[in-house]
Amino acid sequence: MTAPTLKTLDATATVLEARGVSKHYPLHGSVPGADRGLARLGRPAPVVHAVDDVSLSLGAGQITALVGESGSGKSTLARMLARLTTPTSGDLLLNGQVVRNTRRRRLDYPKSVQMVLQDPFASLNPIHDVYYHVSRPFKVNGMARSGADLDEKIASVLERVALTPADLFMRKYPHELSGGQRQRVAIARALAVEPRVLLADEPVSMLDVSIRLGVLNLLADLREREQLAILYITHDIASARYLADTIVVMYAGQVVESGPAVQVTDSPSHPYTQLLLSAAPDPERAEPVTLRGAGSPPSAVAPPSGCRFRLRCPYAMAICADEKPPAFPAGDGHLSACWLLKEGHKSSAALGQSITPGAAAIASAEATPHPGRRSAGSRAGEDMPGTKKRR
Ligand code: SF4
Numbered sequence: 001m002t003a004p005t006l007k008t009l010d011a012t013a014t015v016l017e018a019r020g021v022s023k024h025y026p027l028h029g030s031v032p033g034a035d036r037g038l039a040r041l042g043r044p045a046p047v048v049h050a051v052d053d054v055s056l057s058l059g060a061g062q063i064t065a066l067v068g069e070s071g072s073g074k075s076t077l078a079r080m081l082a083r084l085t086t087p088t089s090g091d092l093l094l095n096g097q098v099v100r101n102t103r104r105r106r107l108d109y110p111k112s113v114q115m116v117l118q119d120p121f122a123s124l125n126p127i128h129d130v131y132y133h134v135s136r137p138f139k140v141n142g143m144a145r146s147g148a149d150l151d152e153k154i155a156s157v158l159e160r161v162a163l164t165p166a167d168l169f170m171r172k173y174p175h176e177l178s179g180g181q182r183q184r185v186a187i188a189r190a191l192a193v194e195p196r197v198l199l200a201d202e203p204v205s206m207l208d209v210s211i212r213l214g215v216l217n218l219l220a221d222l223r224e225r226e227q228l229a230i231l232y233i234t235h236d237i238a239s240a241r242y243l244a245d246t247i248v249v250m251y252a253g254q255v256v257e258s259g260p261a262v263q264v265t266d267s268p269s270h271p272y273t274q275l276l277l278s279a280a281p282d283p284e285r286a287e288p289v290t291l292r293g294a295g296s297p298p299s300a301v302a303p304p305s306g307c308r309f310r311l312r313c314p315y316a317m318a319i320c321a322d323e324k325p326p327a328f329p330a331g332d333g334h335l336s337a338c339w340l341l342k343e344g345h346k347s348s349a350a351l352g353q354s355i356t357p358g359a360a361a362i363a364s365a366e367a368t369p370h371p372g373r374r375s376a377g378s379r380a381g382e383d384m385p386g387t388k389k390r391r
Pocket of ligand 1: 270271272308309310313316320325339
Protein backbone atom coordinates (compact mmCIF):
# COMPACT_ATOMS: atom_id res chain seq x y z
CA MET A 1 0.00 0.00 0.00
CA THR A 2 1.30 3.43 -0.86
CA ALA A 3 1.70 5.73 2.15
CA PRO A 4 -0.38 8.90 1.96
CA THR A 5 1.46 12.04 0.91
CA LEU A 6 2.13 14.41 3.78
CA LYS A 7 0.25 17.54 2.80
CA THR A 8 -2.61 19.70 3.87
CA LEU A 9 -6.18 18.57 3.72
CA ASP A 10 -7.60 18.59 0.24
CA ALA A 11 -9.77 21.66 0.15
CA THR A 12 -12.89 21.50 -1.98
CA ALA A 13 -11.51 24.24 -4.23
CA THR A 14 -7.74 24.00 -4.28
CA VAL A 15 -6.29 27.15 -5.79
CA LEU A 16 -2.56 26.65 -5.45
CA GLU A 17 -0.75 23.39 -5.00
CA ALA A 18 2.88 22.36 -4.62
CA ARG A 19 3.67 18.77 -5.62
CA GLY A 20 6.90 17.31 -4.35
CA VAL A 21 8.81 20.58 -4.58
CA SER A 22 12.45 20.75 -3.51
CA LYS A 23 14.94 23.57 -3.42
CA HIS A 24 18.66 22.83 -3.24
CA TYR A 25 21.22 25.63 -3.31
CA PRO A 26 24.71 24.79 -4.57
CA LEU A 27 27.33 25.21 -1.90
CA HIS A 28 30.11 27.23 -3.45
CA GLY A 29 33.27 26.03 -1.77
CA SER A 30 36.15 28.33 -0.98
CA VAL A 31 38.40 26.25 -3.23
CA PRO A 32 37.90 27.20 -6.92
CA GLY A 33 37.06 24.18 -9.07
CA ALA A 34 36.31 21.99 -6.04
CA ASP A 35 32.91 21.05 -7.46
CA ARG A 36 34.48 19.95 -10.75
CA GLY A 37 37.03 17.89 -8.80
CA LEU A 38 34.24 16.14 -6.90
CA ALA A 39 32.43 15.46 -10.17
CA ARG A 40 35.58 13.83 -11.60
CA LEU A 41 35.66 11.59 -8.52
CA GLY A 42 32.04 10.64 -9.16
CA ARG A 43 30.85 12.39 -6.00
CA PRO A 44 27.94 14.85 -6.08
CA ALA A 45 28.66 18.51 -5.40
CA PRO A 46 27.41 19.52 -1.94
CA VAL A 47 24.12 21.41 -1.81
CA VAL A 48 22.05 23.06 0.88
CA HIS A 49 18.79 21.12 1.23
CA ALA A 50 16.52 24.10 1.95
CA VAL A 51 13.29 22.26 1.05
CA ASP A 52 12.95 18.57 0.26
CA ASP A 53 9.96 16.96 -1.42
CA VAL A 54 7.16 19.06 0.08
CA SER A 55 3.55 18.85 -1.06
CA LEU A 56 0.98 21.40 0.02
CA SER A 57 -2.39 22.63 -1.19
CA LEU A 58 -4.11 25.93 -0.47
CA GLY A 59 -7.88 26.04 -0.73
CA ALA A 60 -10.18 29.00 -1.39
CA GLY A 61 -11.48 30.52 1.83
CA GLN A 62 -8.93 28.59 3.90
CA ILE A 63 -5.99 29.69 6.01
CA THR A 64 -3.12 27.24 6.13
CA ALA A 65 -0.44 27.91 8.72
CA LEU A 66 3.11 26.83 7.94
CA VAL A 67 4.88 26.43 11.25
CA GLY A 68 8.49 25.70 12.14
CA GLU A 69 11.64 27.18 13.59
CA SER A 70 14.06 29.45 11.71
CA GLY A 71 15.83 27.55 8.95
CA SER A 72 13.09 24.95 8.56
CA GLY A 73 12.43 26.02 4.96
CA LYS A 74 9.13 27.90 5.46
CA SER A 75 10.19 31.09 3.70
CA THR A 76 11.95 29.21 0.89
CA LEU A 77 8.75 27.28 0.25
CA ALA A 78 6.76 30.54 0.24
CA ARG A 79 9.21 32.10 -2.22
CA MET A 80 8.78 29.09 -4.51
CA LEU A 81 4.99 29.40 -4.25
CA ALA A 82 5.35 33.09 -5.18
CA ARG A 83 7.73 32.14 -8.01
CA LEU A 84 10.45 34.35 -6.61
CA THR A 85 12.62 31.23 -6.53
CA THR A 86 12.52 28.37 -9.01
CA PRO A 87 12.13 24.90 -7.50
CA THR A 88 14.97 22.46 -8.13
CA SER A 89 12.32 19.80 -8.72
CA GLY A 90 8.59 19.35 -8.36
CA ASP A 91 5.59 21.19 -9.77
CA LEU A 92 3.36 24.11 -8.89
CA LEU A 93 -0.27 23.93 -9.95
CA LEU A 94 -2.47 27.02 -10.13
CA ASN A 95 -6.19 26.28 -10.52
CA GLY A 96 -5.25 22.71 -11.39
CA GLN A 97 -2.86 23.66 -14.22
CA VAL A 98 0.89 23.10 -14.00
CA VAL A 99 2.62 26.48 -13.93
CA ARG A 100 4.94 26.66 -16.92
CA ASN A 101 8.03 28.83 -16.97
CA THR A 102 7.06 30.93 -19.98
CA ARG A 103 7.33 34.72 -20.07
CA ARG A 104 3.57 35.14 -20.28
CA ARG A 105 2.95 32.87 -17.28
CA ARG A 106 5.63 34.71 -15.31
CA LEU A 107 3.86 38.03 -15.96
CA ASP A 108 0.36 36.68 -15.24
CA TYR A 109 1.23 34.70 -12.12
CA PRO A 110 1.44 37.67 -9.67
CA LYS A 111 -2.13 38.62 -10.60
CA SER A 112 -3.22 35.40 -8.87
CA VAL A 113 -0.59 34.96 -6.16
CA GLN A 114 0.67 37.83 -4.00
CA MET A 115 3.08 37.89 -1.09
CA VAL A 116 3.20 40.04 2.05
CA LEU A 117 6.62 40.27 3.63
CA GLN A 118 7.63 40.19 7.24
CA ASP A 119 8.99 43.70 7.63
CA PRO A 120 6.52 46.49 6.80
CA PHE A 121 9.25 49.02 7.55
CA ALA A 122 11.42 47.69 4.72
CA SER A 123 8.69 46.80 2.23
CA LEU A 124 7.53 50.42 1.82
CA ASN A 125 9.72 53.08 0.27
CA PRO A 126 10.08 55.91 2.83
CA ILE A 127 10.17 58.65 0.18
CA HIS A 128 6.75 57.75 -1.28
CA ASP A 129 3.31 58.15 0.25
CA VAL A 130 0.57 55.56 0.61
CA TYR A 131 -1.12 56.76 -2.59
CA TYR A 132 2.02 56.03 -4.61
CA HIS A 133 2.52 52.56 -3.12
CA VAL A 134 -1.05 51.44 -3.65
CA SER A 135 -1.33 53.04 -7.11
CA ARG A 136 1.62 51.06 -8.54
CA PRO A 137 -0.13 47.71 -9.01
CA PHE A 138 -3.12 49.41 -10.64
CA LYS A 139 -0.87 51.27 -13.07
CA VAL A 140 1.56 48.43 -13.79
CA ASN A 141 -1.29 46.03 -14.57
CA GLY A 142 -3.24 48.57 -16.61
CA MET A 143 -6.20 48.48 -14.20
CA ALA A 144 -6.34 52.27 -13.79
CA ARG A 145 -4.03 54.97 -15.05
CA SER A 146 -4.94 58.21 -13.29
CA GLY A 147 -7.73 60.53 -12.28
CA ALA A 148 -10.93 59.77 -10.43
CA ASP A 149 -10.92 56.11 -11.45
CA LEU A 150 -7.52 55.53 -9.84
CA ASP A 151 -8.47 57.54 -6.73
CA GLU A 152 -11.62 55.49 -6.34
CA LYS A 153 -9.77 52.17 -6.66
CA ILE A 154 -7.14 53.22 -4.13
CA ALA A 155 -9.80 54.37 -1.66
CA SER A 156 -11.67 51.11 -2.11
CA VAL A 157 -8.66 48.89 -1.43
CA LEU A 158 -7.64 50.96 1.61
CA GLU A 159 -11.13 50.50 3.00
CA ARG A 160 -10.84 46.74 2.47
CA VAL A 161 -7.93 46.71 4.92
CA ALA A 162 -9.73 49.03 7.35
CA LEU A 163 -7.57 52.11 6.72
CA THR A 164 -10.46 54.53 6.97
CA PRO A 165 -11.20 57.25 6.16
CA ALA A 166 -9.11 56.44 3.08
CA ASP A 167 -8.55 60.11 2.21
CA LEU A 168 -6.75 60.55 5.51
CA PHE A 169 -4.25 57.78 4.79
CA MET A 170 -3.62 58.35 1.08
CA ARG A 171 -1.16 61.18 1.55
CA LYS A 172 0.63 59.83 4.59
CA TYR A 173 4.24 58.67 4.40
CA PRO A 174 5.40 55.40 5.98
CA HIS A 175 7.04 57.19 8.92
CA GLU A 176 3.66 58.71 9.79
CA LEU A 177 2.05 55.29 10.19
CA SER A 178 2.19 52.71 12.96
CA GLY A 179 3.67 49.27 12.22
CA GLY A 180 0.20 47.77 11.94
CA GLN A 181 -0.94 50.48 9.54
CA ARG A 182 2.16 49.94 7.38
CA GLN A 183 1.44 46.23 7.22
CA ARG A 184 -2.15 47.06 6.20
CA VAL A 185 -0.78 49.24 3.39
CA ALA A 186 1.41 46.30 2.27
CA ILE A 187 -1.66 44.03 2.33
CA ALA A 188 -3.70 46.63 0.40
CA ARG A 189 -0.98 46.79 -2.25
CA ALA A 190 -1.12 42.98 -2.55
CA LEU A 191 -4.93 42.98 -2.78
CA ALA A 192 -5.04 45.61 -5.55
CA VAL A 193 -4.71 43.01 -8.32
CA GLU A 194 -7.51 40.86 -6.83
CA PRO A 195 -5.33 37.81 -6.19
CA ARG A 196 -6.76 34.44 -5.24
CA VAL A 197 -3.81 33.51 -3.01
CA LEU A 198 -2.07 35.58 -0.34
CA LEU A 199 1.27 34.34 1.03
CA ALA A 200 1.89 36.08 4.35
CA ASP A 201 5.46 35.50 5.55
CA GLU A 202 5.56 36.19 9.30
CA PRO A 203 3.25 39.20 8.80
CA VAL A 204 2.99 40.09 12.49
CA SER A 205 6.36 39.10 13.92
CA MET A 206 7.80 42.62 13.52
CA LEU A 207 4.77 44.32 15.03
CA ASP A 208 4.08 45.30 18.61
CA VAL A 209 2.17 42.61 20.44
CA SER A 210 -0.71 45.03 21.01
CA ILE A 211 -1.42 45.44 17.28
CA ARG A 212 -0.74 41.89 16.09
CA LEU A 213 -4.27 40.75 16.79
CA GLY A 214 -5.73 43.43 14.50
CA VAL A 215 -3.65 42.23 11.53
CA LEU A 216 -4.46 38.56 12.23
CA ASN A 217 -8.17 39.41 12.37
CA LEU A 218 -7.83 41.29 9.09
CA LEU A 219 -6.43 38.13 7.45
CA ALA A 220 -9.31 36.12 8.88
CA ASP A 221 -11.82 38.65 7.52
CA LEU A 222 -10.20 38.52 4.07
CA ARG A 223 -10.54 34.74 4.07
CA GLU A 224 -14.23 34.98 4.88
CA ARG A 225 -15.21 38.03 2.83
CA GLU A 226 -13.08 37.45 -0.27
CA GLN A 227 -12.57 33.67 -0.14
CA LEU A 228 -8.83 34.15 -0.38
CA ALA A 229 -6.54 31.15 0.01
CA ILE A 230 -4.06 32.33 2.63
CA LEU A 231 -0.73 30.80 3.66
CA TYR A 232 0.22 32.13 7.08
CA ILE A 233 3.89 31.49 7.83
CA THR A 234 4.91 31.69 11.44
CA HIS A 235 7.15 30.23 14.11
CA ASP A 236 4.38 30.85 16.66
CA ILE A 237 2.16 27.77 16.82
CA ALA A 238 -0.22 29.48 19.25
CA SER A 239 -1.14 32.18 16.71
CA ALA A 240 -1.40 29.45 14.04
CA ARG A 241 -4.02 27.71 16.11
CA TYR A 242 -5.89 30.96 16.67
CA LEU A 243 -6.07 31.84 12.99
CA ALA A 244 -5.67 28.81 10.76
CA ASP A 245 -7.94 26.03 9.56
CA THR A 246 -5.00 23.74 8.84
CA ILE A 247 -1.50 23.55 10.29
CA VAL A 248 1.52 22.18 8.44
CA VAL A 249 4.64 21.70 10.54
CA MET A 250 8.05 21.82 8.85
CA TYR A 251 11.38 20.65 10.21
CA ALA A 252 14.73 20.76 8.40
CA GLY A 253 13.14 21.31 5.00
CA GLN A 254 10.47 18.61 5.28
CA VAL A 255 6.85 18.47 6.39
CA VAL A 256 6.60 16.38 9.55
CA GLU A 257 2.95 16.81 10.54
CA SER A 258 -0.22 18.29 9.07
CA GLY A 259 -3.89 18.36 9.84
CA PRO A 260 -6.78 20.42 11.20
CA ALA A 261 -5.39 23.18 13.43
CA VAL A 262 -7.28 22.18 16.56
CA GLN A 263 -6.35 18.52 16.17
CA VAL A 264 -2.66 19.19 15.56
CA THR A 265 -2.42 21.47 18.59
CA ASP A 266 -4.63 19.39 20.89
CA SER A 267 -3.15 16.02 19.95
CA PRO A 268 0.27 16.58 18.40
CA SER A 269 1.56 13.23 17.25
CA HIS A 270 5.06 14.20 16.09
CA PRO A 271 7.66 14.82 18.82
CA TYR A 272 8.79 18.02 17.08
CA THR A 273 5.25 19.45 17.19
CA GLN A 274 5.10 18.49 20.87
CA LEU A 275 8.35 20.37 21.37
CA LEU A 276 6.95 23.48 19.64
CA LEU A 277 3.84 23.35 21.81
CA SER A 278 5.91 22.88 24.94
CA ALA A 279 7.79 26.06 24.08
CA ALA A 280 4.62 28.11 23.42
CA PRO A 281 3.90 30.55 26.25
CA ASP A 282 0.89 29.52 28.29
CA PRO A 283 -0.14 31.75 31.20
CA GLU A 284 -2.49 29.02 32.43
CA ARG A 285 0.15 26.30 32.45
CA ALA A 286 0.53 24.98 35.98
CA GLU A 287 2.99 22.19 35.25
CA PRO A 288 6.53 22.72 34.02
CA VAL A 289 7.29 22.03 30.36
CA THR A 290 7.08 18.28 29.81
CA LEU A 291 9.16 17.88 26.64
CA ARG A 292 12.32 19.89 26.62
CA GLY A 293 14.29 20.55 23.47
CA ALA A 294 17.83 19.29 23.23
CA GLY A 295 20.45 19.83 20.55
CA SER A 296 20.02 22.01 17.51
CA PRO A 297 18.70 21.66 13.96
CA PRO A 298 20.78 19.34 11.74
CA SER A 299 23.11 20.42 8.96
CA ALA A 300 21.20 21.37 5.82
CA VAL A 301 24.21 20.31 3.73
CA ALA A 302 24.43 16.78 5.12
CA PRO A 303 21.08 16.09 6.79
CA PRO A 304 20.88 12.93 8.90
CA SER A 305 19.67 9.72 7.32
CA GLY A 306 16.14 8.54 8.01
CA CYS A 307 14.19 10.95 10.19
CA ARG A 308 15.85 14.37 10.31
CA PHE A 309 14.60 14.97 13.85
CA ARG A 310 16.24 11.84 15.25
CA LEU A 311 19.29 13.61 16.71
CA ARG A 312 16.98 15.64 18.97
CA CYS A 313 14.24 13.11 19.47
CA PRO A 314 13.96 11.40 22.86
CA TYR A 315 12.08 8.50 21.25
CA ALA A 316 14.60 7.74 18.48
CA MET A 317 15.05 4.08 17.66
CA ALA A 318 17.05 2.07 15.15
CA ILE A 319 14.57 2.35 12.29
CA CYS A 320 14.60 6.16 12.59
CA ALA A 321 18.21 6.21 11.34
CA ASP A 322 17.63 3.61 8.64
CA GLU A 323 14.47 4.78 6.90
CA LYS A 324 12.68 8.05 6.36
CA PRO A 325 9.28 7.75 8.06
CA PRO A 326 6.33 7.91 5.66
CA ALA A 327 3.18 9.82 6.53
CA PHE A 328 1.06 7.79 8.92
CA PRO A 329 -2.58 8.64 9.64
CA ALA A 330 -2.94 10.18 13.11
CA GLY A 331 -6.63 11.09 12.98
CA ASP A 332 -9.21 12.46 10.60
CA GLY A 333 -7.17 14.32 7.97
CA HIS A 334 -4.23 14.34 10.38
CA LEU A 335 -0.89 12.93 9.17
CA SER A 336 2.42 12.53 10.89
CA ALA A 337 5.81 11.38 9.58
CA CYS A 338 6.95 9.47 12.65
CA TRP A 339 7.64 5.80 13.17
CA LEU A 340 5.81 6.03 16.52
CA LEU A 341 2.60 6.05 14.51
CA LYS A 342 3.38 2.73 12.88
CA GLU A 343 1.19 -0.04 14.16
CA GLY A 344 2.72 -1.45 17.29
CA HIS A 345 4.27 1.87 18.31
CA LYS A 346 1.10 3.86 18.87
CA SER A 347 1.75 4.70 22.51
CA SER A 348 4.74 6.78 23.44
CA ALA A 349 4.42 5.35 26.95
CA ALA A 350 4.86 1.84 25.57
CA LEU A 351 7.77 3.10 23.52
CA GLY A 352 9.38 4.49 26.65
CA GLN A 353 9.45 1.02 28.19
CA SER A 354 11.23 -0.51 25.25
CA ILE A 355 13.66 2.11 24.06
CA THR A 356 16.20 4.34 25.71
CA PRO A 357 16.24 5.45 29.34
CA GLY A 358 15.82 9.02 28.09
CA ALA A 359 12.69 8.06 26.25
CA ALA A 360 11.34 6.35 29.34
CA ALA A 361 11.88 9.52 31.35
CA ILE A 362 10.02 11.57 28.75
CA ALA A 363 7.26 8.98 28.58
CA SER A 364 6.76 9.15 32.32
CA ALA A 365 6.76 12.95 32.16
CA GLU A 366 4.06 12.68 29.50
CA ALA A 367 1.80 10.94 31.98
CA THR A 368 1.13 14.48 33.25
CA PRO A 369 -1.21 16.52 31.03
CA HIS A 370 0.62 17.83 27.99
CA PRO A 371 0.46 21.61 27.71
CA GLY A 372 -0.67 21.32 24.11
CA ARG A 373 -3.35 18.70 24.77
CA ARG A 374 -6.81 19.43 26.07
CA SER A 375 -8.40 17.36 28.71
CA ALA A 376 -11.09 15.10 27.33
CA GLY A 377 -13.93 17.24 28.61
CA SER A 378 -12.64 20.65 27.54
CA ARG A 379 -14.17 22.58 24.69
CA ALA A 380 -12.32 23.57 21.51
CA GLY A 381 -9.96 26.46 22.02
CA GLU A 382 -10.36 26.83 25.77
CA ASP A 383 -6.91 25.87 26.91
CA MET A 384 -4.62 26.56 24.00
CA PRO A 385 -1.15 27.64 25.08
CA GLY A 386 -1.14 31.38 24.97
CA THR A 387 -4.29 31.84 22.92
CA LYS A 388 -7.68 30.51 21.94
CA LYS A 389 -9.21 29.47 18.64
CA ARG A 390 -10.62 32.45 16.79
CA ARG A 391 -13.85 30.75 15.75
FE1 SF4 B 1 11.60 10.50 16.73
FE2 SF4 B 1 11.86 8.35 15.17
FE3 SF4 B 1 9.57 9.71 15.20
FE4 SF4 B 1 11.73 10.74 14.08
S1 SF4 B 1 10.62 8.90 13.40
S2 SF4 B 1 10.33 11.80 15.42
S3 SF4 B 1 13.35 10.00 15.45
S4 SF4 B 1 10.49 8.55 16.90
